[in-house]
Amino acid sequence: MDLIPKPRHMTCDPAGGARFTLDADTVLAAGPGTGGAARWLRATLGAATGLDLPPAGTRTGDSGPGGGHGATGEGRNAVRLDVDPRAGLGAEGYELSVTPHGVRLTGADPAGLFRGAQTLRQLLGPDAFRRAPLPGRTWSLPAAEIRDAPRFRWRGLLLDVARHFMPKDGVLRLLDLMAAHKLNVLHLHLTDDQGWRIEIERYPELTRTGAWRSRSRFGHRASPLWEERPHGGFYTRDDIREIVSYAAERHITVVPEIDVPGHSQAAVAAYPELGNTDVVDTSALSVWDDWGISPNVLAPTDTTLRFYEGVFEEVLELFPSEFVHIGGDECPKDQWRRSPAAQARIRDLGLDGEDGLQAWFTGHFAGWLAARGRRLIGWDEILEGGLPDGAAVSSWRGYAGGIAAARAGHDVVMCPEQYVYLDHRQDGGPDEPVPIGYVRTLEDVYRFEPVPPGLDRAHARRVLGTQANMWTEVTEDAARVDYQTFPRLVALAEVAWSDLPAPQERDFADFERRMATHYRRLDALGVAYRPPAGPLPWQRRPGVLGRPREGAPPDA
Numbered sequence: 001m002d003l004i005p006k007p008r009h010m011t012c013d014p015a016g017g018a019r020f021t022l023d024a025d026t027v028l029a030a031g032p033g034t035g036g037a038a039r040w041l042r043a044t045l046g047a048a049t050g051l052d053l054p055p056a057g058t059r060t061g062d063s064g065p066g067g068g069h070g071a072t073g074e075g076r077n078a079v080r081l082d083v084d085p086r087a088g089l090g091a092e093g094y095e096l097s098v099t100p101h102g103v104r105l106t107g108a109d110p111a112g113l114f115r116g117a118q119t120l121r122q123l124l125g126p127d128a129f130r131r132a133p134l135p136g137r138t139w140s141l142p143a144a145e146i147r148d149a150p151r152f153r154w155r156g157l158l159l160d161v162a163r164h165f166m167p168k169d170g171v172l173r174l175l176d177l178m179a180a181h182k183l184n185v186l187h188l189h190l191t192d193d194q195g196w197r198i199e200i201e202r203y204p205e206l207t208r209t210g211a212w213r214s215r216s217r218f219g220h221r222a223s224p225l226w227e228e229r230p231h232g233g234f235y236t237r238d239d240i241r242e243i244v245s246y247a248a249e250r251h252i253t254v255v256p257e258i259d260v261p262g263h264s265q266a267a268v269a270a271y272p273e274l275g276n277t278d279v280v281d282t283s284a285l286s287v288w289d290d291w292g293i294s295p296n297v298l299a300p301t302d303t304t305l306r307f308y309e310g311v312f313e314e315v316l317e318l319f320p321s322e323f324v325h326i327g328g329d330e331c332p333k334d335q336w337r338r339s340p341a342a343q344a345r346i347r348d349l350g351l352d353g354e355d356g357l358q359a360w361f362t363g364h365f366a367g368w369l370a371a372r373g374r375r376l377i378g379w380d381e382i383l384e385g386g387l388p389d390g391a392a393v394s395s396w397r398g399y400a401g402g403i404a405a406a407r408a409g410h411d412v413v414m415c416p417e418q419y420v421y422l423d424h425r426q427d428g429g430p431d432e433p434v435p436i437g438y439v440r441t442l443e444d445v446y447r448f449e450p451v452p453p454g455l456d457r458a459h460a461r462r463v464l465g466t467q468a469n470m471w472t473e474v475t476e477d478a479a480r481v482d483y484q485t486f487p488r489l490v491a492l493a494e495v496a497w498s499d500l501p502a503p504q505e506r507d508f509a510d511f512e513r514r515m516a517t518h519y520r521r522l523d524a525l526g527v528a529y530r531p532p533a534g535p536l537p538w539q540r541r542p543g544v545l546g547r548p549r550e551g552a553p554p555d556a
Contacts, residue, residue, distance in 0.1 A: 001120050001123060001124075001144065002514040002516070002518065003119060003123075003387055003512055004122070004181070004340070004490060004511075004515070004518050005181070005496075005498045006305075006498045006500075006511075006514070007119065007147070007498075008147060008148040008149060008499050009145075009146065009148070009150040010141065010144060010145070010146045010147075010148075011144065012142055012144040012145075012256070013143040013144070014366075015140065016045060016142065017101065017144035018099075018100050018142070019141060020098050020100055020101065020103055020140060020143065021138065021140040022049065022051055022053075022140065022141070023051070023138075023139075024051060024364045025077055026051060026053060026077050026078065026079065026303060027053065027079070028041060028042065028053040028055060028056065028079050028081065029055070029078045029079065029080045029081065030056075030081045031080070031082040031083065033083040034081040034082065034083055034107075034110070034113055035109060036113075036114065036249060037105075037107070037110065037113045037114050037117050040057075040114065040249070041053065041081075041117055045121065045128060045415065048127065048129065048133060049124075049133055049139050050132075051139070053079065056078055073086075073496040077101075077102060078099045078102045078242050079102070079103040079105070080102065080103065080104045080105065081105050081107075081113060082104070082107070083106070083107050083108075083109060083110060084106050084108070084111060087106055087108055088107035088108075088232075089106070089107070089112060089147070090108060090114045091109065091112070091149070091150075091153065091155075092109065092111045092149060092184075092251075093106060093112045093148060093149030093150075094106060094107045094112040094113060094115055094116030094119070094147075094148055095114075095145075095147050095148075096116050096119055096120060096144070096146040096148075096352055097146075098141045098142065098144045099143055100143060101307070103120070103141065105117065108149070110251070111251035112149070114179075114251050115148070115150075115251075116355065118179065118181075118182055118474075119146060119148070119348060120141070121180075123131055123142060123144070124140075124141060125139075125402065125549065126517065126520035126521045126523070126524050127524060129370045129521045129525050130205055130524045131273070136472050137236075142203050143159075144219070148415070150182065150495060150496070150497045151465075151496065151499055152450065152464065152465030152466060152496050153184075153464055153496075153499065154184070154185050154229075154254075154464040154465030154466065154467055154496075155182065155183045155184050155185060155466070155493065155496035156184070156187055156413070156430055156465070156467030156468075156469070157178060157183060157185070157186060157187065157464070157469075157485075157492075158187040158188075158257075158415070158468070158469040158470060158471075159171070159174060159187070159188055159470050159472075159473070159481075160188065160189040160192070160469075160471045160472040160473075161189060161190060161197050162189055162190060162191055162195045162197055162266075162472075163192060163194050163195070163291070163471065163472040163473045164216075164231070164472040164473075164475060164476050164477070165197060165211075165231070165233035165234070166481070167233065168235060168239045168242065169369070170478050171186075171188075172246050173307055173478075174186070174481075175246055175247050175250055177250060177525065177527065178250070178276075179250040179251075181490060181524070182497050183252065183489075183496070184251060184253060184416055185252065185254075185255060185465075185467060186253070186255070187251055187257060187325060187394075187469075187472075188243075188254055188255065188256055189259075190235075190256055190258060191258050191263070191264070191266065192259055192264075192266065193263055193265035193266060193287075193288040193293075193296070194211035194213055194216075194265075194268040194287065194289070194291075195211055195212070195213060195266050195287060196211050196234065196405075197208065197234045197239070197285075198234060198240060198256070199234055199235065199239075199240075200256075200313070201237070202310050202312065203271065203307070205271060206267060206270050206311075207269070209269055210266040210267055210269040211232045211233060211234040211266075212230055212232035212287060213231055213232060213285075213287040214230055214286065214287075215227060215228050215229065215231070216231045217289070217290055217291060218293065218476075219282065219474060219541075219545045220434065220436065220473075220474060220546050221291040221292050221473075221543040221547075222545050222547060223544060223545035224545075225544060225545075226229070227244070229306075232287075232297075235315075237318060240318045240319070240341060241318060244318065244319060244320070252338055253321050253322075255317075255319070255323050256315055256321070256324060256326055257325035257326070258308070258311060258315060258324075258326060258327070258538040259327030259328075260298045260326050260327060260361065261298040261300070261304075261328075261331050262293070262328075262329065263296075263327055263328055263329070263330065263331075264297060264298050265285060265288045266295070267288065268285055268296055268298070269285045269287045269288075271285050273303055273320075274294075274298055274299060274304050274307060275296055275297075276297070276299045276335040276336070276338075276339045276341070277299065278304035278340055279335050279338045279339050279342050280296060280335060280472060282296070285435060287447055293332060294331045295335060296320035296335070297336070298361075299339070299342065300336065300341075300345050300357055301341065301345075302413065302418065305364060308323065308365070312365070312368070312369070316372060316374065322374050323376070323377045323392060324369055324375070324376060324377070324555075325376075325377050325378060325394070326362065326365055326376055326378050326382075327378060327379060328358070328362055328378035328381050328382040329378070329379035329380075329381045329392060329396070330379075330381070331381070333354035333355075333357075333358075336354045336357060337354060342357065352385065355385040358381075358384070359384065359386050359387075360385075362376070362378060362382045362388070363386075366390065366456065370388075371513070375390055375391065375392060376388075376390075376391045377380060377393065377394060378391070378392075378393065378394065379393075379394050379398060380393050380400075380401025380402065380405070381399055382397045383405060383408075387405070387410060391410060392410055392413065392464070393410055393411070393413070394413045394415055395412055395413070395414050396415050396417055396421075396469070397417065397419060398416045398417075399414070399416055399417070399454070399554075399556045400553070402414050402452070402463070403452060403455060403459075404456050405462070406455055406459040406460070406462035406463065407455075407459050410462065410540065411463075411464050412462050413463075413464050413465060413466065413467055414450040414452075414463055414465070415466060415467045415468065415469050416556040417469075417553075418438070418440075418467065418553040418554070418555075418556040419556065420440075420448060420467070420468040420469060420492060421437065421440070421441065421469050421471065422468050422469065422470045422471075422484045423436050423437070423469075423474065423475065423483050423484055424436055424437035424438060424439075424490065425437060425438075425440060425546070425548060426439070426440065426441060426488065426530050427441065427530075427534065428548075428550075431534055432535065432544040433480070433483070433535060433539060433540050433541035433545075433546075434474040434541050434544050434545075435546035435548040436548070437549055437553075438549045438550075438551070438552065438553040440488070440553075442487055442488055442515075443491075443492055443508050445491040445492070445495070446495065446506060446508055446511055447506055448466075448492070448495055448503070449471070449495075449497070449501040449503050450463055450465065450495065456499065464493065464556050465496055466492065467496075468488065468489055474544075474546065479528045479539075482483050482527050482528035482529060483528055483530050483539055484530075485529075486522060486527050486529035487515060487519070487522070487529050490515070490518060491511070494511065515532075519532075
């Protein structure tokens with residue numbers, strides 16, 4: 001049974017012959033609290049198998065509750081769903097029992113039941129991932145006992161929709177792919193220098209102006225190639241509501257990122273008063289058409305604070321997530337150094353220079369969010385100058401920021417670029433499209449350990465989990481995002497879910513063996529992943545410059 005992520009405990013029929021067959025008479029016996037998983041199973045497996053999987057008690061001969069096929073009976077030829085928080089399975093845990101007579105799936109909670117449904121789908125074989133049944137196909141499950149639960153509570157993927165916009169349907173598709181791998185956090189990077197992607201009613205210019213750039217560089221910023229046409233797009237408020245609701249049905253939390261005070265040129269282009277007007281003619285700025293880090297950052301003024309409070313008020317209406325990401329990374333300080341207004345603010349507040357000014361900025365929004373029952377999270381630069389209680393850190397420049405944050409009592413999501421930046425190239429060969437950064441192979445991601453050895457047990461509990469980051473400067477469409485994301489996201493999913501040994505003790509050969517089956521699942525789902533033998537001809541980008549770095553990456 002080539003399951004991914006690998007379950008904690010699994011036993012199966014040693015002879016491999018015992019199976020449960022699903023047919024036109026198979027019913028779905030859904031206990032209390034299982035409605036979401038039951039709807040998903042009927043819709044998804046029903047489409048792939050052509051089977052109705054009706055509720056128990058609706059087939060001729062069903063004996064009803066207590067008699068075999070009812071929602072409270074064990075029954076033959078039934079898939080039984082239950083939620084039992086007393087089962088000792090742990091949050092998001094599940095237990096799956098398959099015998100020749102039927103299936104019983106029990107979740108510790110509705111999320112655990114849904115995770116178990118993903119395992120059930122994998123056991124049916126790769127064709128269960130199709131959208132319509134294949135002629136003559138029969139469906140059966142191997143007899144097995146599985147007891148499973150996740151290692152981490154945060155198992156995520158960052159999707160950058162600011163550099164290259166992904167239409168709503170693409171995001172919904174990605175949520176389905178995340179759900180299939182038991183991931184539970186979509187970190188949605190909504191704003192940057194190159195585009196603003198969320199409708200804010202009180203500030204319409206953010207999308208009227210800020211969502212569109214005149215052209216885009218094709219390849220890395222050293223490339224001489226340009227796509228000389230406008231690029232952009234944004235999600236309406238109802239689009240966001242749909243995305244959040246679709247994710248919630250799959251027990252995925254969407255964490256929004258609104259970047260401050262750097263990575264903000266699109267906002268300044270829309271509302272020039274947000275920039276450092278005493279050193280730059282911000283009215284002449286447009287949405288940035290290049291990659292890298294723009295020097296045009298937000299001014300540390302009351303006007304800026306009130307503006308972004310208005311933005312965040314609308315963001316909180318749309319996203320119920322515990323955490324709200326405020327970026328905080330790569331904020332050039334040159335304009336603040338030259339700005340009389342910024343220097344006056346540093347003096348008036350008694351701050352320790354420009355780093356202290358950014359810490360003040362971060363602290364303001366940490367307090368503002370905390371007063372509304374939310375928590376701030378930002379990239380590890382927010383540690384510079386001090387971090388308020390309750391704030392959390394996304395550690396991207398290696399482990400050091402996460403270690404420092406955990407030791408200071410802050411929660412951490414580990415996502416070091418040396419391991420889990422999916423825009424980095426997957427191979428050193430000449431056919432790798434738009435090669436960026438160091439080579440990070442499937443095996444490198446599989447051997448990534450989110451909890452560094454430098455943390456003792458008490459501080460290690462501050463590591464909420466991990467995520468992979470898919471930045472999209474050089475991934476201009478869904479096929480390119482697929483190529484960079486898969487199959488490495490599959491490895492990250494197992495790292496985040498499964499109870500694996502130390503990195504060098506992990507059985508990568510076994511993972512590769514299971515991947516042979518999983519590639520067929522991805523094929524059925526239409527994922528344009530990187531094949532193990534290298535890119536297909538249509539996946540190559542000859543002549544488009546990247547920025548490869550040779551050798552091993554520096555220690556995380």
